[in-house]
Amino acid sequence: MAQLKNEMKFEFISKSANESFARATVAAFVAQLDPTISEVADIKTAISEAVTNCIVHAYKNGLGTIYISVKIFENGQVIIKIRDKGCGIENISQAMEPLYTTGGAERAGLGFAVMQSFMDNIKVTSKLEKGTTITLTKNIIPRVTKNGQ
Amino acid sequence: MVEVKIIKDGESASALIKGDIDHHTAKEIREQIDAYVQDNQIKLLNLDFSQVQFMDSSGIGLIMGRFKMMKLLMGSVKVINVPSHLKRIIKLSGLLSLGVIEKGEV
Numbered sequence: 625m626a627q628l629k630n631e632m633k634f635e636f637i638s639k640s641a642n643e644s645f646a647r648a649t650v651a652a653f654v655a656q657l658d659p660t661i662s663e664v665a666d667i668k669t670a671i672s673e674a675v676t677n678c679i680v681h682a683y684k685n686g687l688g689t690i691y692i693s694v695k696i697f698e699n700g701q702v703i704i705k706i707r708d709k710g711c712g713i714e715n716i717s718q719a720m721e722p723l724y725t726t727g728g729a730e731r732a733g734l735g736f737a738v739m740q741s742f743m744d745n746i747k748v749t750s751k752l753e754k755g756t757t758i759t760l761t762k763n764i765i766p767r768v769t770k771n772g773q
Numbered sequence: 774m775v776e777v778k779i780i781k782d783g784e785s786a787s788a789l790i791k792g793d794i795d796h797h798t799a800k801e802i803r804e805q806i807d808a809y810v811q812d813n814q815i816k817l818l819n820l821d822f823s824q825v826q827f828m829d830s831s832g833i834g835l836i837m838g839r840f841k842m843m844k845l846l847m848g849s850v851k852v853i854n855v856p857s858h859l860k861r862i863i864k865l866s867g868l869l870s871l872g873v874i875e876k877g878e879v
Binding site: 640641643644647661662665668669672673676679680722723729730731732734735737738741742 | 793795796797799800803827828829830831833834835837838841858861862865866867
């Protein structure tokens with residue numbers, strides 16, 4: 625197991641205005657690993673998808689709390705957990721199918737497909753009426769040989 | 774933060790979207806564009822993405838939704854000026870098969 629470099633946790637209520645807050649906060653923390661612009665964009669997009677799922681699906685009947693924790697490791701690995709105490713997912717593999725959505729005409733059904741494509745690994749655990757945890761992993765490639773120093 | 778600027782040219786209109794597109798801002802963008810299109814009897818809607826800094830799959834939903842609306846109005850929609858940082862999510866979405874994006878764009 626790689627050595628832990630830093631860790632943080634934050635929580636907020638499931639208002640859609642917090643989607644940008646959540647992705648910007650995670651991006652600011654991960655900046656310690658000196659990621660490329662493209663790596664930051666990948667992480668921001670995945671966080672935005674996960675948080676939107678909590679708002680649109682988990683807490684569709686009202687407001688709840690969304691919990692995010694981020695661990696970064698010396699080898700460049702980032703592990704992000706996004707947790708809710710919402711309705712849970714009945715059929716995880718169906719929910720993860722591209723284009724499958726219960727979100728109506730304006731939702732593309734691509735949330736999980738984007739998370740899978742933009743991150744190195746994704747794990748979903750869910751319990752009906754208890755909530756869902758998404759664990760996202762991304763390996764930031766260390767830029768060790770900058771200017772040969 | 775998001776801002777939509779719409780410029781009309783005959784039966785066509787270009788909507789310049791400035792800022793981030795996520796689930797929160799998509800609602801605001803959608804409402805502005807849809808009201809404009811219906812009030813001005815627009816037949817060709819251009820969605821100008823040149824000033825979009827960030828977009829998640831809500832942006833894909835926004836394009837698909839406008840595609841369906843313009844079809845109902847016997848019109849069409851085109852996504853123009855796609856910045857390079859949005860190409861990956863657009864390719865992933867399968868939107869290219871809808872014909873709303875010119876081949877050279879992504």
